[in-house]
Amino acid sequence: MFRSALCAVLAACAFLGPRCTANAQDLPQTRSMVAIGPSADGDLKRLREAILRNPDILDVSLRPISSGVLVRITGEFQPQELMLSLRSIGFDLMPPPTRSYMVSGPKDEAGLRRLTTALEAVPDADQVMLSAQADPVTVRVRGEASGLALLAAAKTAGFELTGMGSYAARVTVQPAALPKLREAVLRLPGVRQITLREVVGGATLDVRGMVDDDQLIGAAKGAGYEIRPLAAAGPNRAALAGAQPSGAAAPSGERNSPPGVGERAPEDLTKVGGVAPDFELLMKDGKSRVRLSDFRGKQPVILIFGSYT
Protein backbone atom coordinates (compact mmCIF):
# COMPACT_ATOMS: atom_id res chain seq x y z
CA MET A 1 0.00 0.00 0.00
CA PHE A 2 2.95 2.29 0.68
CA ARG A 3 4.00 1.99 -2.97
CA SER A 4 0.61 2.78 -4.40
CA ALA A 5 1.21 6.42 -5.35
CA LEU A 6 4.16 5.63 -7.62
CA CYS A 7 2.63 2.50 -9.04
CA ALA A 8 -0.63 4.27 -9.93
CA VAL A 9 1.38 6.21 -12.49
CA LEU A 10 3.06 3.05 -13.82
CA ALA A 11 -0.26 1.26 -14.06
CA ALA A 12 -1.77 4.17 -15.99
CA CYS A 13 0.91 3.93 -18.68
CA ALA A 14 0.66 0.12 -18.71
CA PHE A 15 -2.87 0.53 -20.10
CA LEU A 16 -1.64 2.14 -23.25
CA GLY A 17 1.94 0.91 -23.78
CA PRO A 18 3.29 2.68 -26.84
CA ARG A 19 0.09 4.70 -27.04
CA CYS A 20 0.78 6.37 -23.72
CA THR A 21 1.04 9.71 -25.51
CA ALA A 22 -2.33 10.62 -26.96
CA ASN A 23 -2.38 11.86 -30.57
CA ALA A 24 -5.26 14.14 -31.44
CA GLN A 25 -5.02 13.05 -35.08
CA ASP A 26 -5.80 9.38 -34.29
CA LEU A 27 -9.16 7.88 -34.97
CA PRO A 28 -11.06 7.09 -31.75
CA GLN A 29 -9.60 3.95 -30.22
CA THR A 30 -11.30 1.30 -28.18
CA ARG A 31 -9.38 0.15 -25.15
CA SER A 32 -10.22 -2.43 -22.52
CA MET A 33 -9.58 -2.53 -18.83
CA VAL A 34 -11.00 -4.30 -15.83
CA ALA A 35 -12.90 -2.43 -13.11
CA ILE A 36 -12.94 -4.02 -9.66
CA GLY A 37 -15.74 -3.01 -7.35
CA PRO A 38 -19.40 -3.60 -6.50
CA SER A 39 -21.30 -5.26 -9.33
CA ALA A 40 -24.99 -4.78 -8.60
CA ASP A 41 -27.02 -3.24 -11.44
CA GLY A 42 -27.11 0.17 -9.77
CA ASP A 43 -23.34 0.10 -9.35
CA LEU A 44 -22.74 -0.63 -13.04
CA LYS A 45 -25.02 2.27 -13.92
CA ARG A 46 -22.96 4.55 -11.67
CA LEU A 47 -19.77 3.23 -13.24
CA ARG A 48 -21.03 3.94 -16.77
CA GLU A 49 -22.19 7.43 -15.81
CA ALA A 50 -18.87 8.21 -14.13
CA ILE A 51 -16.93 7.15 -17.22
CA LEU A 52 -19.18 9.04 -19.63
CA ARG A 53 -18.74 12.25 -17.65
CA ASN A 54 -15.53 12.59 -19.62
CA PRO A 55 -16.60 14.59 -22.71
CA ASP A 56 -13.98 12.92 -24.94
CA ILE A 57 -15.23 9.41 -24.28
CA LEU A 58 -17.62 8.43 -27.06
CA ASP A 59 -18.88 5.07 -25.92
CA VAL A 60 -18.47 2.59 -23.09
CA SER A 61 -19.56 -1.02 -22.74
CA LEU A 62 -19.57 -2.98 -19.49
CA ARG A 63 -19.62 -6.72 -19.01
CA PRO A 64 -19.30 -8.51 -15.65
CA ILE A 65 -16.54 -11.11 -15.76
CA SER A 66 -15.03 -13.37 -13.08
CA SER A 67 -12.39 -10.85 -12.01
CA GLY A 68 -14.59 -7.74 -12.12
CA VAL A 69 -16.21 -5.72 -14.87
CA LEU A 70 -14.72 -5.64 -18.35
CA VAL A 71 -14.85 -2.05 -19.50
CA ARG A 72 -14.37 -1.16 -23.17
CA ILE A 73 -14.01 2.56 -23.80
CA THR A 74 -14.01 4.27 -27.16
CA GLY A 75 -12.54 7.75 -27.20
CA GLU A 76 -9.71 9.69 -25.63
CA PHE A 77 -9.01 9.97 -21.94
CA GLN A 78 -6.25 10.26 -19.38
CA PRO A 79 -6.02 6.86 -17.63
CA GLN A 80 -4.80 8.27 -14.32
CA GLU A 81 -7.62 10.83 -14.15
CA LEU A 82 -10.14 8.12 -14.93
CA MET A 83 -8.62 5.83 -12.29
CA LEU A 84 -8.89 8.54 -9.63
CA SER A 85 -12.46 9.46 -10.53
CA LEU A 86 -13.57 5.83 -10.45
CA ARG A 87 -11.84 5.23 -7.12
CA SER A 88 -13.97 7.99 -5.61
CA ILE A 89 -17.05 5.87 -6.40
CA GLY A 90 -15.56 2.62 -5.15
CA PHE A 91 -13.99 1.13 -8.27
CA ASP A 92 -10.36 0.29 -8.95
CA LEU A 93 -9.21 0.18 -12.55
CA MET A 94 -6.68 -2.36 -13.80
CA PRO A 95 -4.95 -2.82 -17.12
CA PRO A 96 -6.23 -5.81 -19.07
CA PRO A 97 -4.38 -9.06 -18.60
CA THR A 98 -1.82 -10.27 -21.11
CA ARG A 99 -1.22 -13.93 -21.94
CA SER A 100 2.07 -15.05 -23.43
CA TYR A 101 2.54 -18.12 -25.64
CA MET A 102 5.25 -19.92 -27.57
CA VAL A 103 4.19 -20.55 -31.16
CA SER A 104 4.77 -23.83 -33.01
CA GLY A 105 3.91 -23.96 -36.68
CA PRO A 106 4.76 -22.47 -40.07
CA LYS A 107 7.13 -19.54 -39.77
CA ASP A 108 6.45 -17.95 -43.17
CA GLU A 109 4.92 -14.48 -43.31
CA ALA A 110 1.57 -15.61 -44.70
CA GLY A 111 1.22 -18.25 -41.99
CA LEU A 112 2.00 -15.85 -39.17
CA ARG A 113 -0.42 -13.33 -40.63
CA ARG A 114 -3.08 -16.05 -40.62
CA LEU A 115 -2.30 -16.75 -36.96
CA THR A 116 -2.55 -13.09 -36.00
CA THR A 117 -5.89 -12.73 -37.82
CA ALA A 118 -7.25 -15.85 -36.14
CA LEU A 119 -6.24 -14.64 -32.68
CA GLU A 120 -7.56 -11.12 -33.26
CA ALA A 121 -10.93 -12.64 -34.13
CA VAL A 122 -11.27 -14.25 -30.70
CA PRO A 123 -13.81 -12.29 -28.61
CA ASP A 124 -12.14 -9.90 -26.14
CA ALA A 125 -8.69 -10.25 -27.67
CA ASP A 126 -7.83 -6.55 -27.77
CA GLN A 127 -4.30 -6.64 -29.05
CA VAL A 128 -2.16 -9.41 -30.54
CA MET A 129 1.60 -8.82 -30.47
CA LEU A 130 3.66 -11.32 -32.41
CA SER A 131 7.43 -11.53 -31.98
CA ALA A 132 8.11 -13.15 -35.34
CA GLN A 133 11.87 -12.64 -35.24
CA ALA A 134 12.30 -14.24 -31.80
CA ASP A 135 13.37 -17.85 -31.45
CA PRO A 136 11.09 -19.42 -30.54
CA VAL A 137 8.36 -17.24 -32.01
CA THR A 138 6.14 -15.90 -29.25
CA VAL A 139 2.82 -14.12 -29.17
CA ARG A 140 1.26 -11.97 -26.46
CA VAL A 141 -2.46 -11.39 -26.38
CA ARG A 142 -3.83 -8.53 -24.34
CA GLY A 143 -7.42 -8.58 -23.16
CA GLU A 144 -9.88 -10.88 -21.50
CA ALA A 145 -9.99 -13.48 -24.25
CA SER A 146 -10.34 -17.03 -22.98
CA GLY A 147 -7.09 -18.98 -23.10
CA LEU A 148 -8.89 -22.04 -24.47
CA ALA A 149 -10.47 -19.95 -27.22
CA LEU A 150 -7.05 -18.62 -28.20
CA LEU A 151 -5.61 -22.12 -28.33
CA ALA A 152 -8.54 -23.30 -30.48
CA ALA A 153 -8.23 -20.32 -32.85
CA ALA A 154 -4.50 -20.94 -33.30
CA LYS A 155 -5.20 -24.61 -34.04
CA THR A 156 -7.64 -23.78 -36.84
CA ALA A 157 -4.92 -21.59 -38.35
CA GLY A 158 -2.48 -24.50 -38.21
CA PHE A 159 -0.52 -23.51 -35.09
CA GLU A 160 0.03 -24.84 -31.59
CA LEU A 161 0.36 -22.41 -28.66
CA THR A 162 2.10 -23.27 -25.39
CA GLY A 163 1.38 -21.01 -22.43
CA MET A 164 4.32 -19.24 -20.77
CA GLY A 165 4.75 -17.91 -17.30
CA SER A 166 3.65 -18.90 -13.89
CA TYR A 167 0.37 -19.20 -12.15
CA ALA A 168 -0.69 -18.72 -8.56
CA ALA A 169 -3.92 -20.02 -7.13
CA ARG A 170 -5.67 -20.81 -3.91
CA VAL A 171 -7.21 -24.22 -3.47
CA THR A 172 -9.75 -25.42 -0.97
CA VAL A 173 -8.42 -28.89 -0.31
CA GLN A 174 -7.85 -31.19 2.64
CA PRO A 175 -4.15 -31.86 3.45
CA ALA A 176 -4.58 -35.56 2.64
CA ALA A 177 -5.65 -34.67 -0.93
CA LEU A 178 -2.60 -32.51 -1.69
CA PRO A 179 -0.51 -35.31 -3.26
CA LYS A 180 -3.40 -36.14 -5.62
CA LEU A 181 -3.69 -32.51 -6.71
CA ARG A 182 0.07 -32.30 -7.22
CA GLU A 183 -0.08 -35.41 -9.41
CA ALA A 184 -2.93 -33.97 -11.51
CA VAL A 185 -1.08 -30.72 -12.15
CA LEU A 186 2.27 -32.40 -12.86
CA ARG A 187 0.61 -34.42 -15.62
CA LEU A 188 0.20 -31.23 -17.65
CA PRO A 189 2.89 -30.98 -20.32
CA GLY A 190 5.17 -28.00 -19.80
CA VAL A 191 4.82 -27.77 -16.02
CA ARG A 192 8.32 -27.30 -14.69
CA GLN A 193 7.82 -26.79 -10.99
CA ILE A 194 4.91 -26.91 -8.61
CA THR A 195 4.80 -25.67 -5.02
CA LEU A 196 1.86 -26.53 -2.84
CA ARG A 197 1.80 -24.83 0.55
CA GLU A 198 -0.77 -25.64 3.14
CA VAL A 199 -2.50 -22.59 4.62
CA VAL A 200 -5.58 -22.13 6.79
CA GLY A 201 -8.54 -23.54 4.92
CA GLY A 202 -6.63 -25.13 2.05
CA ALA A 203 -3.44 -24.53 0.12
CA THR A 204 -1.74 -22.08 -2.18
CA LEU A 205 -0.54 -23.40 -5.49
CA ASP A 206 2.31 -21.93 -7.48
CA VAL A 207 3.06 -23.38 -10.90
CA ARG A 208 6.06 -22.47 -13.04
CA GLY A 209 6.69 -23.43 -16.62
CA MET A 210 4.86 -23.46 -19.92
CA VAL A 211 1.36 -23.43 -18.57
CA ASP A 212 -1.88 -21.80 -19.57
CA ASP A 213 -4.34 -20.71 -16.89
CA ASP A 214 -7.35 -22.38 -18.46
CA GLN A 215 -5.51 -25.67 -19.07
CA LEU A 216 -4.45 -25.67 -15.44
CA ILE A 217 -7.94 -24.94 -14.15
CA GLY A 218 -9.29 -27.64 -16.47
CA ALA A 219 -6.73 -30.23 -15.32
CA ALA A 220 -7.46 -29.51 -11.68
CA LYS A 221 -11.21 -29.70 -12.34
CA GLY A 222 -10.78 -33.04 -14.08
CA ALA A 223 -9.11 -34.35 -10.94
CA GLY A 224 -11.93 -32.98 -8.80
CA TYR A 225 -10.44 -29.69 -7.58
CA GLU A 226 -11.63 -26.11 -7.95
CA ILE A 227 -8.81 -23.62 -8.05
CA ARG A 228 -9.23 -19.90 -7.73
CA PRO A 229 -6.49 -17.74 -9.21
CA LEU A 230 -4.67 -15.52 -6.75
CA ALA A 231 -3.43 -13.51 -9.70
CA ALA A 232 -5.51 -13.14 -12.85
CA ALA A 233 -3.35 -13.30 -15.99
CA GLY A 234 -1.33 -10.18 -15.41
CA PRO A 235 0.99 -8.05 -17.52
CA ASN A 236 4.03 -9.93 -18.83
CA ARG A 237 3.73 -12.88 -16.52
CA ALA A 238 6.62 -14.52 -18.36
CA ALA A 239 8.83 -12.25 -16.25
CA LEU A 240 8.04 -14.44 -13.26
CA ALA A 241 9.81 -17.43 -14.78
CA GLY A 242 13.12 -16.20 -13.34
CA ALA A 243 14.15 -13.51 -10.89
CA GLN A 244 16.09 -10.56 -12.31
CA PRO A 245 19.10 -9.16 -10.47
CA SER A 246 18.79 -5.65 -9.09
CA GLY A 247 19.66 -3.03 -11.65
CA ALA A 248 17.88 -4.85 -14.48
CA ALA A 249 14.97 -3.02 -16.15
CA ALA A 250 12.04 -3.71 -13.88
CA PRO A 251 8.64 -3.80 -15.57
CA SER A 252 6.97 -3.81 -12.16
CA GLY A 253 3.33 -2.91 -11.95
CA GLU A 254 0.83 -2.73 -9.18
CA ARG A 255 -2.48 -4.42 -9.61
CA ASN A 256 -5.46 -3.50 -7.52
CA SER A 257 -6.68 -6.78 -6.07
CA PRO A 258 -10.31 -7.17 -5.23
CA PRO A 259 -11.30 -7.00 -1.55
CA GLY A 260 -12.00 -10.21 0.31
CA VAL A 261 -15.49 -11.22 1.41
CA GLY A 262 -16.88 -8.57 3.72
CA GLU A 263 -13.87 -6.29 3.39
CA ARG A 264 -15.77 -3.52 1.71
CA ALA A 265 -18.23 -3.49 4.59
CA PRO A 266 -21.47 -1.66 3.74
CA GLU A 267 -21.21 0.16 7.03
CA ASP A 268 -18.35 0.67 9.42
CA LEU A 269 -18.91 -0.70 12.87
CA THR A 270 -16.70 1.84 14.59
CA LYS A 271 -17.69 5.42 15.34
CA VAL A 272 -15.70 8.34 16.72
CA GLY A 273 -16.68 8.59 20.38
CA GLY A 274 -17.56 4.91 20.54
CA VAL A 275 -15.53 2.24 22.30
CA ALA A 276 -12.63 0.94 20.22
CA PRO A 277 -13.01 -2.83 19.68
CA ASP A 278 -10.55 -4.57 21.94
CA PHE A 279 -8.07 -7.07 20.57
CA GLU A 280 -5.00 -9.06 21.53
CA LEU A 281 -2.50 -9.67 18.75
CA LEU A 282 0.93 -11.18 18.20
CA MET A 283 3.87 -8.79 17.94
CA LYS A 284 6.50 -8.76 15.21
CA ASP A 285 8.85 -10.86 17.30
CA GLY A 286 6.43 -13.72 16.82
CA LYS A 287 6.26 -14.40 20.58
CA SER A 288 4.86 -11.60 22.73
CA ARG A 289 1.28 -10.40 22.54
CA VAL A 290 -0.27 -6.98 23.10
CA ARG A 291 -3.81 -6.14 24.16
CA LEU A 292 -5.28 -2.77 23.25
CA SER A 293 -7.12 -2.41 26.56
CA ASP A 294 -3.80 -2.66 28.42
CA PHE A 295 -3.25 0.99 27.46
CA ARG A 296 -6.57 2.15 28.88
CA GLY A 297 -6.06 4.79 31.55
CA LYS A 298 -2.44 5.17 30.56
CA GLN A 299 -1.98 6.69 27.10
CA PRO A 300 -3.66 7.16 23.73
CA VAL A 301 -2.77 4.70 20.98
CA ILE A 302 -2.38 5.29 17.25
CA LEU A 303 -3.39 2.36 15.04
CA ILE A 304 -1.94 2.33 11.52
CA PHE A 305 -3.58 -0.48 9.57
CA GLY A 306 -1.83 -1.54 6.38
CA SER A 307 0.44 -4.01 4.59
CA TYR A 308 3.68 -4.09 2.65
CA THR A 309 1.95 -3.93 -0.72
Place this chain on the structure above:
Amino acid sequence: MVYIREAHPDSLLNVETGDGNTALGIVAQTYSAVDRLANLQQCVHLLQLTMPALIDSDDNAVNRAYAAWPDRLYAVNSDGTIGFKSGPGPMGFKSADLADWLKANVK
Protein backbone atom coordinates in the same frame (compact mmCIF):
# COMPACT_ATOMS: atom_id res chain seq x y z
CA MET B 1 1.16 -0.70 13.09
CA VAL B 2 -1.38 -3.48 12.67
CA TYR B 3 -0.39 -5.63 9.71
CA ILE B 4 -3.43 -6.90 7.86
CA ARG B 5 -4.17 -8.69 4.58
CA GLU B 6 -2.16 -7.49 1.60
CA ALA B 7 -3.67 -4.73 -0.46
CA HIS B 8 -1.99 -5.71 -3.74
CA PRO B 9 -0.95 -9.36 -3.56
CA ASP B 10 -1.14 -9.74 -7.33
CA SER B 11 1.40 -7.02 -7.98
CA LEU B 12 4.77 -7.56 -9.59
CA LEU B 13 7.15 -5.72 -7.27
CA ASN B 14 10.81 -5.52 -6.45
CA VAL B 15 11.22 -7.54 -3.27
CA GLU B 16 14.26 -8.36 -1.20
CA THR B 17 15.80 -11.77 -1.78
CA GLY B 18 17.51 -11.86 1.61
CA ASP B 19 21.06 -11.59 0.24
CA GLY B 20 21.08 -7.85 -0.22
CA ASN B 21 19.63 -8.01 -3.74
CA THR B 22 16.15 -7.38 -5.00
CA ALA B 23 14.22 -9.35 -7.56
CA LEU B 24 10.87 -9.19 -9.22
CA GLY B 25 8.31 -11.17 -7.35
CA ILE B 26 4.84 -11.26 -5.98
CA VAL B 27 4.17 -10.65 -2.28
CA ALA B 28 1.53 -13.30 -1.79
CA GLN B 29 -1.71 -12.78 0.06
CA THR B 30 -1.56 -14.06 3.62
CA TYR B 31 -4.06 -16.43 5.15
CA SER B 32 -2.28 -17.28 8.37
CA ALA B 33 -0.44 -15.45 11.14
CA VAL B 34 2.76 -17.25 10.17
CA ASP B 35 2.65 -15.94 6.58
CA ARG B 36 1.65 -12.51 7.76
CA LEU B 37 4.54 -12.42 10.22
CA ALA B 38 7.01 -13.15 7.42
CA ASN B 39 5.59 -10.33 5.28
CA LEU B 40 5.59 -7.95 8.25
CA GLN B 41 9.20 -8.68 9.06
CA GLN B 42 10.18 -8.00 5.46
CA CYS B 43 8.15 -4.78 5.52
CA VAL B 44 9.73 -3.63 8.80
CA HIS B 45 13.20 -4.37 7.48
CA LEU B 46 12.75 -2.71 4.09
CA LEU B 47 10.97 0.39 5.36
CA GLN B 48 13.12 0.62 8.50
CA LEU B 49 10.07 0.82 10.73
CA THR B 50 10.74 1.31 14.42
CA MET B 51 7.17 1.54 15.69
CA PRO B 52 5.63 -1.45 17.48
CA ALA B 53 4.01 -3.76 14.92
CA LEU B 54 1.33 -6.41 15.38
CA ILE B 55 -0.13 -8.98 13.01
CA ASP B 56 -3.82 -9.54 12.53
CA SER B 57 -5.10 -13.01 13.34
CA ASP B 58 -5.80 -15.76 10.77
CA ASP B 59 -9.48 -14.90 10.67
CA ASN B 60 -8.81 -11.17 9.97
CA ALA B 61 -10.99 -10.30 12.96
CA VAL B 62 -9.33 -6.98 13.76
CA ASN B 63 -9.30 -5.97 10.08
CA ARG B 64 -13.06 -6.57 9.97
CA ALA B 65 -13.76 -4.89 13.30
CA TYR B 66 -12.05 -1.70 12.16
CA ALA B 67 -13.02 -1.96 8.44
CA ALA B 68 -9.32 -1.42 7.92
CA TRP B 69 -8.47 -2.88 4.49
CA PRO B 70 -6.55 -1.73 2.51
CA ASP B 71 -5.27 0.83 5.03
CA ARG B 72 -6.67 3.15 7.66
CA LEU B 73 -5.70 5.36 10.59
CA TYR B 74 -7.21 5.44 14.04
CA ALA B 75 -6.43 7.19 17.31
CA VAL B 76 -7.76 5.59 20.48
CA ASN B 77 -8.09 7.86 23.53
CA SER B 78 -6.71 6.76 26.87
CA ASP B 79 -10.29 6.08 27.99
CA GLY B 80 -10.62 3.47 25.25
CA THR B 81 -12.87 5.50 22.94
CA ILE B 82 -12.11 6.29 19.32
CA GLY B 83 -10.84 9.85 19.00
CA PHE B 84 -9.90 9.85 15.34
CA LYS B 85 -10.84 7.67 12.42
CA SER B 86 -9.65 8.30 8.86
CA GLY B 87 -11.51 7.37 5.73
CA PRO B 88 -10.63 4.06 4.08
CA GLY B 89 -7.41 4.11 2.09
CA PRO B 90 -5.95 5.00 -0.21
CA MET B 91 -7.88 8.25 -0.69
CA GLY B 92 -8.93 8.50 2.95
CA PHE B 93 -5.57 7.62 4.45
CA LYS B 94 -4.57 11.18 5.36
CA SER B 95 -1.76 11.32 7.90
CA ALA B 96 -1.96 15.13 7.96
CA ASP B 97 -5.46 14.89 9.43
CA LEU B 98 -4.19 12.58 12.15
CA ALA B 99 -1.32 14.96 12.83
CA ASP B 100 -3.81 17.82 13.23
CA TRP B 101 -5.90 15.74 15.64
CA LEU B 102 -2.83 14.87 17.69
CA LYS B 103 -1.77 18.52 17.92
CA ALA B 104 -5.25 19.50 19.09
CA ASN B 105 -5.86 16.63 21.53
CA VAL B 106 -2.64 15.24 22.89
CA LYS B 107 -0.57 17.43 25.21
